[in-house]
Amino acid sequence: MLTFEELGLKPEILKAILEIGFETPTAIQQKTIPHLLNSKQDLIALAQTGSGKTAAFGLPVINQIDSNSKKTQSLVLCPTRELAIQIANDFNAYTKFSNRLDVLPVYGGASIETQIKALNRGAQIVVGTPGRVVDLIKRNKLKLEDIEWVVLDEADEMLNMGFKDDLDFILSHTPESRQTLLFSATMSKEVLRISNNYMSNPEEISSGKRNQGADKVDHFYYIVKAKDKYLALKRIADINPDIYGIIFCRTKRETQEISDQLVADGYNADCLHGDLSQAQRDAVMGRYRKKHLQMLVATDVAARGLDVNEITHVINYNIPDDLETYTHRSGRTGRAGKAGISMAIIGPRDVNKIKQLEKVLGKSFTKADVPAAEAVIEKQLMSFVDKVKSTEVDEKQMEPFIENIAAQFEDLSREDLIKKFVSVEFNKVLEYYKNSNDLNQAAKPGRDSEKGDRRRKEGNFNKLFLNIGQKDNLNAGTLLGWINGLQSVPNGIEFGKIDVQRSFTFMEVESQHEQTILDALNGSEFDGRKVAAEPKTGGGPRKSNRPEGKRHSGGGSGFKKRGGDRKPGGRARVKAGSGGRRR
Structure with a gap:
């Protein structure tokens, strides 16, 4: 395995990535960085979200940027403002010890005048969403005649979001001598069209099979009745008290309803969908990135380009209708070399969809049972006990109160004290799960979920x-x-x-x-x-x-x-x- 030093990066870049915590290059970095440092050949890189692709294209581009020139030399296009900001932040971290390089994120929902002023001052690297980049080009504020590298990050996502015409416009305004780097999780027909029209004899590099999910993601599915899906979701959350996940729903209304129900039931959750204003979206994402939220309920469109590490679970409240959507959903977890879990809550007649996903992804899905009430209670209880044991005590602050507290408990035995202490936290949990039913169902033949069949009959x-x-x-x-x-x-x-x-x-x-x-x-x-x-x-x-x-x-x-x-x-x-x- 190659080291970053052996890849040929400058000492100041190596110093920066060492401070970030990079130890050894990921698979896509080992393949991509040497190619970009030693060749001007266009590149198609097939890599899942979280495989380290930002560094894969960012490090070699930064390594070659002329910091003495203020002209824009590299343009990175990505699907959402959140991803643009994240990439710009990563680039700034990579250049911490380099001669001054200006990295400018440009995106809609922010003042275009502020972005124009920054462009006038000079930015060697511009990271932007296609719509805002087009606006800046048409205003003659973003000049592309000196572009040497164009990066299309999450190209399949941009095309799925309807940016085909914008990408065509942008690429047609860049020099033919540029090096084009296309990064995508899947190789769709439209991605191939872009490569055929705007790339010259590209080298193709892959860190896995085409359209394959992340290697470190385990896939599970639960079979329940339609009316029990929300109950199953809560049990899955309860059996995983440290969950930091995304719950994918099909519609905006369902997303809002599930989020509202979770909040009303005491869960740390919020939602992300197309009806939110940009300010609301930013507020939700800010809380989620800081882990002030445990669960984010989202539509596929709203979650496009979402770039958050350490997500433990992806839960498909509705299994998507197409393979690529499932691939993108599951790719939100199992990132940066860490393990992740992707789950699907399905109806008895939807097992064939799971089999289709298994066949195309080349991965096995495990049928799991919705946890029984007793298992959930035990898990929650032990999680609470662990938190209590690991809680740090400020002896100095507590000292004035210890004597009076001890006096209040002196007539209780150790066992009684523990029972009362635990009951304060768990009476509601015990009451909720009392007489709970088994939610699991057997698979049935057919293509439609029970809910779908009932609605059609009605x-x-x-x-x-x-x-x-x-x-x-x-x-x-x-x-x-x-x-x-x-x-x-x-x-x-x-x-x-x-x-x-x-x-x-x-x-x-x-x-x-x-x-x-x-x-x-x-x-x-x-x-x-x-x-x-x-x-x-x-x-x-x-x-x-x-x-x-x-x-x-x-x-x-x-x-x-x-x-x-x-x-x-x-x-x-x-x-x-x-x-x-x-x-």
């Missing part, structure tokens, strides 16, 4: 037909994230099954919100394409008021009205009742 969901699909770089996760981000979509709408085909999509929405979603989708744009949506019942979409034979609006969706069925783009008809699924 007729609470209607199916919609959309003119966008896989060829538009759409999957279930990106669709939900995009819809939740539309301003005209109110908080709290539930979605059911989503079936993404090559050129169209079927999705279920709560019946009372059907028209709201239709109004929001029709005329909107996804990835530069106008969206057309309409209801579907029985054998095909409901009869619309459009003239017979005319195409939908929305950039030529390719769906013509033909009786009760529709023929997508000249392909096989969607049969009545099939829901458009391949059999």
Whole structure:
């Protein structure tokens, strides 16, 4: 194994990383740093979040920056302001003993005028989100003609968040002589497109298999009834009293509801979702980073680019619909060489989804039992005892009170004193878990959760037909994230099954919100394409008021009205009742 000294870094950088606590390079650092120090060849690095990739691209770039020039020589693009700030802070730590290097984070939600003033003073390295970087380029304030290194960090995340056009614009304004470094957890079609269009014969380096989760993450799943999911979540939290985790939910409403319930039940939790203002988001993240919160309940979109170390648990309150989303979720734990745990709380009919994840990830998932009440009580009790034993006592401060305290307890035996002492803390816990039921369920065949089946039987969901699909770089996760981000979509709408085909999509929405979603989708744009949506019942979409034979609006969706069925783009008809699924 190579050491940092053997990689060829400058002494002042070695001194800085030694102070930070770096001991030996991670796998991705061992492969990436020598390449970047000795070659101008473009680089694609496949690495999970937490594998040390910031240092993998940061250290060699800093090693080569000309500190005597104030011109911007390196541009780092990342998906969120939190990650931009984190990368800039890491860079500043790496350059602590170097000749002065100015590292400037630029992002939305902060004063652009302040950032422009900083650019005017000069910054050799700019770290930014795509939207703000585009704004600064258009204002002619961020000049890219001297850029030597462009880093695309978490490229798959940026593309999933809809930054494709911004990345195209930025990269088209950089010199062809630049060295482009693309870091991604997964190699999606869009990431490949970026590499094909803007990279020259890139070297590909990987610290693991493509689309594989972090090596040090153990995966577990619990099978419970839909109505017992929250109870199972609380037991999982209770059996892990030192949990520092993220709970992923599908919708903004569910995220807020779960967070509110946890707080009301006495848990140290808060939420992160798209309805929060930037100030609220910053406040929540500040508390979480400082570990003033134990559990963060979040949507996938809100947690994009979240860069927090030492997360012990990732809990999937809803198992995501696509592989990449699960990979990104589980990658929040097991970072920086530490072990982590990823859990999924599923319904009896969702075991096949676990098997699909196992097959593609190449990892085994362990079926775990929701802890029994007795186990939870014992764990909580012993955790409390350990905290009491490790509590430091200020003898000087306590001395004036000891005699009176001892007098109050002199008629109690040692055993009685311990019982009373423990009962003060545990009477509520004991009462809560008294007569608790076993929450575990056996797996059942089928694709849908019990909750999903019940809702469909009750007729609470209607199916919609959309003119966008896989060829538009759409999957279930990106669709939900995009819809939740539309301003005209109110908080709290539930979605059911989503079936993404090559050129169209079927999705279920709560019946009372059907028209709201239709109004929001029709005329909107996804990835530069106008969206057309309409209801579907029985054998095909409901009869619309459009003239017979005319195409939908929305950039030529390719769906013509033909009786009760529709023929997508000249392909096989969607049969009545099939829901458009391949059999």
